[in-house]
Amino acid sequence: MEQIEIDTVSGRDITPWLEDIAKLRLQVFREFPYLYEGSLDYESDYLKKYASSDKSVFILAKVNRKVVGAATGLPLIDADEEFQAPFKEHGLNISQYFYFGESVLDKNFRGRGIGHMFFDAREAFAWHNCFRWTTFCAVERPENHPQRPPNYRPLNQFWEARGYQQRPELNTCYSWQDIGEPEETSKPMIFWIKSPV
Numbered sequence: 001m002e003q004i005e006i007d008t009v010s011g012r013d014i015t016p017w018l019e020d021i022a023k024l025r026l027q028v029f030r031e032f033p034y035l036y037e038g039s040l041d042y043e044s045d046y047l048k049k050y051a052s053s054d055k056s057v058f059i060l061a062k063v064n065r066k067v068v069g070a071a072t073g074l075p076l077i078d079a080d081e082e083f084q085a086p087f088k089e090h091g092l093n094i095s096q097y098f099y100f101g102e103s104v105l106d107k108n109f110r111g112r113g114i115g116h117m118f119f120d121a122r123e124a125f126a127w128h129n130c131f132r133w134t135t136f137c138a139v140e141r142p143e144n145h146p147q148r149p150p151n152y153r154p155l156n157q158f159w160e161a162r163g164y165q166q167r168p169e170l171n172t173c174y175s176w177q178d179i180g181e182p183e184e185t186s187k188p189m190i191f192w193i194k195s196p197v
């Protein structure tokens with residue numbers, strides 16, 4: 001079995017890896033429930049936010065120096081307005097939250113505990129930088145969505161086992177182009193939250 005190396009990089013140090021991560025996101029997020037018909041232009045805009053935040057973090061899984069997986073995070077205060085809005089609406093102090101963008105892993109390397117390592121490393125980064133909460137959001141797709149694979153297993157149990165609580169009152173919409181659709185459409189997203197104590 002190949003040796004997998006896990007590295008943590010922050011802020012501008014991510015720049016050399018951005019193209020690899022963009023390609024991986026385009027590959028993995030074609031899967032349900034994301035169904036993301038991305039483009040390198042959209043990716044470069046999206047990832048630029050991370051490169052320009054001093055306290056962003058990328059956990060990279062590498063095999064023979066090739067990126068096979070990545071997990072991202074940044075202070076909620078540096079994230080897109082769509083992600084900050086529900087926290088502000090509920091009077092929450094967004095400077096206390098560290099936002100996890102996503103985890104993406106090449107299918108050939110799943111089921112070996114890398115998903116757990118992605119959470120461990122991002123949480124350690126967030127607590128070390130004195131954030132009070134870690135959070136992420138997940139897209140809501142209808143149960144009867146025509147593209148839902150019959151053997152699809154949501155990640156909810158994994159997230160609950162990691163100590164995250166789904167918070168339906170903290171919800172937002174985020175737009176991207178679905179595979180086979182002519183333009184971007186807005187998707188409902190629900191937040192999950194964890195506190196270290």
Ligand SMILES: CC(C)(COP(=O)(O)OP(=O)(O)OC[C@H]1O[C@@H](n2cnc3c(N)ncnc32)[C@H](O)[C@@H]1OP(=O)(O)O)[C@@H](O)C(=O)NCCC(=O)NCCS
Nearest residue numbers: 028102103104105110111112113114115116153154155158
């Ligand atoms: C999420 C992802 C990074 C997890 O990576 P992984 O290395 O396979 O995860 P792990 O081996 O650490 O397993 C983590 C947990 O996932 C769950 N899991 C494993 N395979 C699963 C599957 N096919 N479907 C649903 N959950 C699964 C298990 O509960 C496991 O926890 P356990 O071992 O304590 O029971 C990977 O599956 C992936 O890239 N998925 C597609 C993109 C995605 O959904 N990203 C998350 C939201 S941005």
